[in-house]
Amino acid sequence: MSKQKTLRLSQVGLRGVVGGGLTATHVLDFASAFGTLVEPGRPVIIGRDPRASGRMVREGVLAGLLACGHNILDLGIVSTPVIQHAIRRRDAAGGVSIGASHNAAEWNALKFFGPRGTYLSTAEAGELLDIYHLKKFAFAGWQGMGKLELVDHAVDRYLDDLAAVYDFDSLRRFRVVVDCCNGTSSVILRRMNERFGFEFILINEHPEGVAFAHDPLITSRTIALQLAPLVKPLHAHAGFLFDVDSDRVGIATELGEPLSEEIMLPLLTDYLLPRGPGKLVITNLSSTALVDELAARHGGKVIRVPVGRQATIDALSGYRHDQIALAGEGTGAVMMPQFEFVYDGIASMLAVLSMMHQRNSTLSEILAGYPKYCILKGELPLTSARIPSLLTDLQKEYSDGRATTLDGLRVDWPQRWFHVRVSQTEPIVRVICEQRGHPPSVLFESLLEKVRSLP
């Protein structure tokens, strides 16, 4: 079998299938480029997820950064939010997270962070790519090599800060089942059990380098696989599923019902907006309209941006941080101002538990207060060059709706919307339809058929 040739260098960083697309040379050059971009003087924080290839990638990242004269604090196998937290706490110049998050085990990736643990802006990320392509790296002389220090208290310091935001004394009464998907969340949750007496019951707990128990995606399907059926028999108050680097999280109710990955953002919108009415929720064009309805209840406003982490990050930088209640995607990734706008699954889970505690309600009771939205998501291979003209035709055909052309085409009606766009990461066309009350099956099928029948 021929190896999968997959490599993507973009503003989000470097991502690929190890051995097939992503090689040691790419890692060395990208790490050297980041070492060139980062201001000298303060340390750089690194950490990785448990993928076997992470051992190789780590060596390359160490060599590139040390050669550029940076001192390195290596946190070992930790979640991406812990890395971002350590960057802030140690006043580091930046950081690198080695791990491919929700991608399958054979993938790996480098994610880069600036001072205070922030994601690189589009301009900074573009500069990083330019340095990478020019291959003119700022190597320190032989006397200026950086030094490596291994750090093992990063998770505890991260938990100190979570404990300052959330009321751990009230939250630890909850009995919670967690599917760690063999990722980094188990390290944190085990420590919370030990140190704070939480009752997290962990499955797929062992950090795994080669074979994850299942796809590390957050969807109602993956939640239904192993997690949801355990919640009721274990008399748990909720179930949570984390992706490998713990920035995304999905939910199963106390009744064992697997929820859509879309639910995290509206749930936390409902929880966080009442504290600051009039504040903004930033999300992308593909996420559920339930966010808009719940935000409207609390007098908040939703800002919709193109799909992709970078658009959200850039939108954040256009507002004062006190204007924003939260930002997130329909993938289970949510960031909150208390945590310096870092996608953090653990913090999101604790926010949901806090909400249950404060409202003295079960998850299904809270959800019962929300209108039902049905979202249908489809993807088709990108085989036609006629997508732009299809979008123009669709806009004409559905001229009774309100059209947005920021990213593909989204058309909104009062109870219903659809979004058709070409993926930025894969050669596919994504079709998403949502309707309040009932599934918009007819509209969804007709859109899929229109894409399929393109010459």
Add this chain to the structure above:
Amino acid sequence: MPREHLLKIGVSGIRGVVGEFLTPALACSFGQAFGSYVGRGRVIVGRDTRATGQMLQHAVQCGLLAAGCDVIDVGILPTPTIQVYVGTTGARGGIAVTASHNPPEYNALKLFNAHGLFFNHYERTELIDLYHQSDFYQAENQEIRGIRCDYESPTLLHIERVMKHVDKGLIRGRQFRVALDGVNGAASVMTPRFLTETLGCRLDAISVDPTQPFPREAEPRPDTLGALAALVTAQGCEIGFAQDPDGDRLAVADETGKVLDNDDVLALAVDAALERLPGDVVVNLTTSSVIDDIAAAHGRKVYRTPVGEANVVEMMQAVNAVIGGEGSNGGIIFPSVHLCRDSFTGMAFLLERMAKTGLRVSQLAAGLPRYYRKLGKVAFEHGALGTLMQGLEDRFPDATADRSDGLKLQWPDRWVHVRASNTEPLLRLATEARNENAMEDLYESATVLLSAAQGPAQVE
């Protein structure tokens, strides 16, 4: 004009000034080429104490892991210790990150095969081809192995092997007072332990802090070892040892602080080995005739090879030699321990010799046949080499000519050896004779001839 070689990628591996020239990406690619060549399995990686060693080790390990190898990190260790460990633990090969005696801004990769021997000519050529074609094995996630650290057992293993060949009780009983200059190199920790804990010496050591830079020129030669000489006399030591940054080369000072000629150190080691074991001797063409005299006294044969450790080692394997080495650069190779230059074997042999004979180092050296030696170098123009060599051969028709590495002209009581450097447009010149005047005459006439159309010769 001599050119500066800031980076050299060739059959001897990869060597250069770290940073702009020897980059982490180059070291990583070389590691991956090496891993692809030796195949998936265990590869040992260690280094000397150079400031750039840690960075390059991570780069090499990145390449090895990417090729699907299991990495055993042995940390900072002498090169011979790494070689012994590679050769005895069933590894696929090993890499030492060290530029040996080169200045501190340089670093290099030394490559070992599964026997812990330097890559031979064929292996080196194959590896270089693989490197140039970027024809690397690209391991996928499930094939990527890990890094295991083993900082303790290589040292124990090496010392144990050395101690099989000397009388430990005899040496310990003497409680020798010993001086050591470790150049803050890879042997800085191991040598003091070896001398005190294993050999029971009373030690006065300088430059044995592996975290500090080299305090002197890295190559241990009489003119770089003033501090050792001073230490020997100040502390009243019976012997002084000096190593290079990766602990394969050894220099010795006698009890008066005089640094011995490296050919004489080799001669004492050869004498010790031949007394103990049967077998012949292999040295390079530039090594002193004192070796022939010692071998003759034991009724053994001496084989001569072109200059270079790999050449000596290959010949030693071929003739199953009992000992060998290269006089001028302080390398003693004793295959019963390992087929590599090993300063530890040298130290143990000399101390045992002192214990056995009751003689001082100066007396041991004085007991060797006396030869006079002189080394020098002459710049030459490309293309002029043939004319120069043939001119020299024609000038001395009564000598026996050996063309196996440059030109060596041999008489019963004297010789001259001229060879072109592999790295610079220089002719290296060595002369030796029983008689000082004869040696000076030979050196003079050779240099006059060689520099006739060139610049003047430089005495080293």
